[in-house]
Amino acid sequence: MWVLPWWSSGGPLALILQGPEVKGPGVGLLGFSKGGDLCLSMASFLKGITATVVINACVANTIAPLRYKDMIIPELSYDLKKHTITESGFLNFVDIWDIPLEKTNHQSLIPLEKAQGPFLFIVSMDDHNWKSEVYARIASERLQAHGKDRPQTIYYPGSGHCIDPPYFPLSRASVHAVLGQPVFHGGEPKAHSKAQADAWQQIQTFFHKHLNGKKSVRPGKL
Template sequence: MAATVTLEPAGRSCWDEPVRREPVRAGRVRATLFLPPGAGPFPGIIDLFGSGGGLCEYRASLLAGHGFAVLALAYFRFEDLPESLNVVHLEYFEEAVDFMLQHPKVKGPSVGLLGFSKGGDLCLSMASFLKGITATVVINSCVANTIAPLHYKDMIIPDLGSDLGKYTTTEAGLFNFMNIWNNPLEKPYHQSLIPLEKAQGPFLFIVGMDDYSWKSEFYAYMASERLQAHGKDRPQILYYPGTGHCIDPPYFPPSRASVHAVLGLPIYYGGELKAHSGAQVDAWQQIQTFFHKHLNGKKSVNSKL
């Protein structure tokens, strides 16, 4: 007797109705908007990834299943956007914020930001200089502007800079870039620090304590000290031991190493498999709770992916 099995489409168990996907080509903005089922409007979030560039949609699509309108935003190496990250104009990200706040399915008067790695320091800059930002979550990010100079109106924040000669390699030949970055507390590198005290909303820093790309724990401590020195509330900081750089949603295989999309080099990100996997589960729920509290005024009770 032959056996039969029915295969359900991937992700069907995550929510009862499908999330809607809308490509966005509005002015200069290149993105994808994910909308939950229902009439809305929904609290809005802009989602940014790191120095690999391109348009990453998976995190935004999953987060939309929890009641948020999420804009997965590309900022280089996609379609007609710049191929290289040589300079960043904050006006582009301001245009994305305006798009969200003018969208009929997005509940204003402000949005949240979610950023990973380079996308994290961009979110910190957006929160510090742009209007309409209520809450900001950064995952393993620096508190200084990195990789490329940041321009906004008549202001320029230089990039932190690095010394590539300080890289190390693992026994497997993977590159470790954690120690190449200049210290933002030292002159003249302090000029790259982002003025977090200008932000209007709260911060959540998610820190992998085995991050081999950034000194994420040190940067989160710096952010807390700077905010308190300016009379602001300390940020919420979540520390995850044994957790590396790439903290994805739950049940994604921990990314301990990969060939960098731009550098073309095998990069070591760190993380112990069990600890990192557990951190991804907890961080995902903490992100939802933070955004529901500060964008919706309630706590998340949904533990599904």
């Protein structure tokens, strides 16, 4: 079970804010894959989160139940029998996850409408781990249904699951930390490389805008 840290004088966010390099008064979160839905949960429940970026993440809690105070958010249900195997022998499990909007999965949905700050969703269109496009759309519809602003969402055709910083090589497959098996991530080299370079710039611009009040940043160079 994942345990979400409480916001308190001795909590981890308070500790971060005490760092000399942190301007405050709020902090930004950046999460990828499972780390993304953890960031969504933190933004929804903890105070002091000013801006949140998620890269190819689910809008529901996944893999294990999450506990916060007296609340337990169950994990999104799945069926491992729905997986497929690529020609190279890699596991493709994008279709194993049930739809978060189904009645049986409502309790796994993260209450994004409770968040104080804005969101940026980075979405890969060739993601073979999560249905990232679907999850970003659900998040947008949920926020707007509760009177919140539509989140910024950026779509990258041809990019795979692992959006790393610019100039990192494309990781089309790797051994999954939980399953212990080689998993297919997707992505085409040229499109994925361009996505990583642009996403890095977009993330910095988003954080500078909502944390520092700046409208733009200088583009990075190799």
